[in-house]
Amino acid sequence: MDRLMATRVFVEVVDRGSQTAAAEHLDISRAMVSRYLAALEGWVGARLLHRTTRKLSLTQVGNELLPHCREMLLTAEAMRSTGLKANEGPSGNLRITCSQAFAQAWLSPVLVEYLALYPDTSVDVLISSQAENLVEEGIDLALRFTNRLDPNLVARQLGTCHSVVCASPGYLARAGVAQQPYELAAHNCLSYSYFGRSVWHFEGEGEQMEVAVSGNLSSNDSGVLLEAAVAGAGICMQPLFAAAPLLASGRLTRLLPHWQPQSLGIYAIYASRRQMLPALRSLLDFLAQRLADDPLWQAH
Missing domain, CATH: 1.10.10.10 (Winged helix-like DNA-binding domain superfamily/Winged helix DNA-binding domain)
Known part of the structure; x- marks a missing residue:
């Protein structure tokens, strides 16, 4: 058999x-x-x-x-x-893991473009923000946002994720507008629970600043924090790609425009460079190009 x-x-x-x-x-x-x-x-x-x-x-x-x-x-x-001929293009199924916010706000339509370009491929998206053993979990690609990448991992940086500090007009009318980063310490700040103690990093006006923030709500999912901010719960620091539609609609207001929150690298993590499938290689190149072409991911 x-x-x-x-x-x-x-x-x-x-x-x-x-x-x-x-x-x-x-x-x-x-x-x-x-x-x-x-x-x-x-x-x-x-x-x-x-x-x-x-x-x-x-x-x-x-x-x-x-x-x-x-x-x-x-x-x-x-x-x-x-053994595939060069003009046949990549084929096969790829299993990807990433955060829910990134999948919904940016990755999903980009994958639709990729699948239309390479009809012999298919993609299975696993929503997770936790570290995985790629081989044991059968995952071809993990997309992660971090500045603390394990040096033992096989990874490629695809781009940079910028963040914004924002709050609802209702909250700002009630609590006031922070004009400088240090003023955030007096506000109810909604934090990302994976990071432990919340210290927000800023660069601007020729200096760097760290602000220890606190609040009554934290979550390991950025969507929860965004919805809470829209509802007037407080101030949040979120990836620009996730907050952009809410900023454009006026449901959230951007704060501290002259101060840039610390950015994060966008990394593709995979099991091996030597045994990389053609479909995985083509997807990595496709994602890197889309990130480079999208204004949301450009330097500010």
Whole structure:
């Protein structure tokens, strides 16, 4: 029996949580899924999955084997792609992870453009702001905003994310307008909880300034903070790409226009440079070009 296909079946069963779901995705029968799993277990010489009527879980051997199976499938895809003719273009499925705000505000329409340009590709977007083990999670690309990138990661900087400080007209009418960064310490500031103690960094008027801010609401999702700011809860510092529509509509007002909040690098993180799929390489180049062409991401 095809061991590569058996490996693919095993990974799909784990990722989709059941043999039935894997069979539907692979367009094969459930009985064939069971045969492939049995064949793979026979080849390995150990049981890989605990199967019950209610749930499916990995054995210790299965848990140890899973990342090797993912790497095997990645290598097989790279070998297949190497033989493609240059004019055929990239193909295959890419699994991407990024934050919800970035996916909704910017990435989604750009992916639609990419998929129209390369119709033999497909993309699966996983919403997450947490660090992942790319190989174990079967992720081809993680898009992250940070200035503290782990030097051990394989990454490429695609652009720069600028931020703005803003609040609703109602809040400003009630609490006053901050004219200098240090005045933010007296306001209710809505903070991003992943960053721990909130210190906002600014550069402008020939100097740099750090301001320790506090408030009664924090979140690990920028959308929550933006909606709270629109509702008049306080002042927030948000990525320009997320706040731009609300600033344009007048629902939020930009503060401290002569002071630039600290920007963040936009990084593409992936498993390997040596075994990069053509589809992944073309997507990285496409995203980098779109970021370079979009005024939201230009230097201010």
